[in-house]
Amino acid sequence: MAVSADRSFPAASQNPPSSSTVLSEAAAGVALRSVTKKYGSVTAIENMTLDIPAGIYCCLLGPSGCGKTTALRMISGHESVTSGQVLIDGECVNELPAAKRNTAMMFQNYALFPHKTVWQNVEFGLKMQGMPKAERQQRVNEILDLVGLDHTAKRKPHQLSGGQQQRIALARALVTRPKVLMLDEPLSALDENLRVRMRGELRKIQKQFGLTFIQVTHHVEEAFSLSDQIVVMNHGHIDQVATPAELFKAPASKFVARFIGDNNIFAGKVLDATPQADGQDLIKLDVEGIGALYATGNGTQPGTEAACCVRPDLLTLERGDAATDQSPLNTITARITQVELTGFVTRVALLATATGQPLLHTLRTVDAQSLALQEGQTVSLKWSANDCVFLAH
Ligand SMILES: Nc1ncnc2c1ncn2[C@@H]1O[C@H](COP(=O)(O)OP(=O)(O)OP(=O)(O)O)[C@@H](O)[C@H]1O
Numbered sequence: 242m243a244v245s246a247d248r249s250f251p252a253a254s255q256n257p258p259s260s261s262t263v264l265s266e267a268a269a270g271v272a273l274r275s276v277t278k279k280y281g282s283v284t285a286i287e288n289m290t291l292d293i294p295a296g297i298y299c300c301l302l303g304p305s306g307c308g309k310t311t312a313l314r315m316i317s318g319h320e321s322v323t324s325g326q327v328l329i330d331g332e333c334v335n336e337l338p339a340a341k342r343n344t345a346m347m348f349q350n351y352a353l354f355p356h357k358t359v360w361q362n363v364e365f366g367l368k369m370q371g372m373p374k375a376e377r378q379q380r381v382n383e384i385l386d387l388v389g390l391d392h393t394a395k396r397k398p399h400q401l402s403g404g405q406q407q408r409i410a411l412a413r414a415l416v417t418r419p420k421v422l423m424l425d426e427p428l429s430a431l432d433e434n435l436r437v438r439m440r441g442e443l444r445k446i447q448k449q450f451g452l453t454f455i456q457v458t459h460h461v462e463e464a465f466s467l468s469d470q471i472v473v474m475n476h477g478h479i480d481q482v483a484t485p486a487e488l489f490k491a492p493a494s495k496f497v498a499r500f501i502g503d504n505n506i507f508a509g510k511v512l513d514a515t516p517q518a519d520g521q522d523l524i525k526l527d528v529e530g531i532g533a534l535y536a537t538g539n540g541t542q543p544g545t546e547a548a549c550c551v552r553p554d555l556l557t558l559e560r561g562d563a564a565t566d567q568s569p570l571n572t573i574t575a576r577i578t579q580v581e582l583t584g585f586v587t588r589v590a591l592l593a594t595a596t597g598q599p600l601l602h603t604l605r606t607v608d609a610q611s612l613a614l615q616e617g618q619t620v621s622l623k624w625s626a627n628d629c630v631f632l633a634h
Pocket residue numbers: 280283284285303304305306307308309310311312459
């Protein structure tokens with residue numbers, strides 16, 4: 242696979258090495274089988290089973306303390322498992338030390354040696370492997386060229402920008418030709434603009450090499466923009482494994498719907514579930530104070546406590562009270578508490594008239610302006626059952 246001509250790493254040579262010469266190892270898949278990790282009385286990970294196919298960008302996403310770093314460190318070998326198995330390329334690596342797992346780790350703070358030059362920093366892992374000098378020189382030169390930083394080889398890390406330090410950390414991780422690269426919050430030290438640019442570069446290099454990348458992040462947007470597969474974690478468990486598009490369309494639980502942000506969630510009791518032609522059920526929920534709401538989903542029984550959610554962009558807002566509306570859509574009346582113009586999109590915060598529940602609607606600014614929305618107005622919000630995701634837990 243040749244390095245594409247439009248790569249954005251600056252100052253790369255005119256004849257960059259191809260990624261296949263720089264990284265000759267094939268990517269490996271990673272799997273966890275019923276993995277549990279306990280620190281004394283604290284259970285950080287409980288019975289986690291996961292498959293990460295070779296060559297994908299996978300993000301472990303979740304709030305602080307949910308166990309993402311622990312999961313990553315067990316894969317890399319920096320942490321042992323209490324029970325269960327970690328498989329790399331189908332082989333159980335529980336007993337293999339980190340250095341023997343054919344993986345590399347890129348740390349949050351880059352962990353560059355401040356007293357060593359860029360060149361020496363990148364060379365370090367190869368030296369530890371006992372690689373002969375001539376081969377080391379060739380490898381380091383190739384990878385520095387590839388990340389466009391060969392001209393910084395003699396500098397110390399503090400003489401580099403944040404983005405350049407990040408690229409050196411990446412080069413140092415890639416130079417050992419790992420089958421899996423693990424990244425622990427690699428962008429968190431960067432400012433917002435650089436973070437967005439560097440995540441594009443990370444994604445690009447992962448695709449170029451076809452390597453398996455596993456990244457820990459608590460940034461929803463970052464996980465969405467980088468991943469082929471997102472693993473949403475909650476209190477040491479996996480709540481959902483999905484592509485970004487699937488996660489956006491159909492969060493699997495109240496926790497996921499909340500964590501990925503801005504969904505309107507209604508808790509209620511299932512009244513009935515009617516099978517539809519597409520294999521999904523049309524589920525009628527009784528929501529206290531609001532009445533019946535219709536959602537689409539599967540696997541529920543009447544009488545079950547459950548919830549449903551709808552994205553803020555899938556609501557339709559109409560001026561005026563909805564009390565007499567007989568349409569088949571879900572309809573509730575709400576009062577606008579804030580209209581926030583954020584650019585092309587306007588965010589409208591509301592309170593449900595019947596219950597006082599906070600709600601959010603987003604719409605194109607041009608549409609918000611034509612509706613002349615203002616704080617204090619009473620409006621109706623409508624949405625179809627197809628856009629309303631049933632949440633069993
Ligand atoms: N060495 C340790 N000793 C005891 N408890 C630990 C240790 N490391 C982690 N834990 C606990 O295990 C749980 C999971 O921690 P972990 O660092 O994996 O979470 P995280 O999702 O990566 O959080 P963050 O985003 O804040 O880094 C937490 O309750 C944490 O306090």
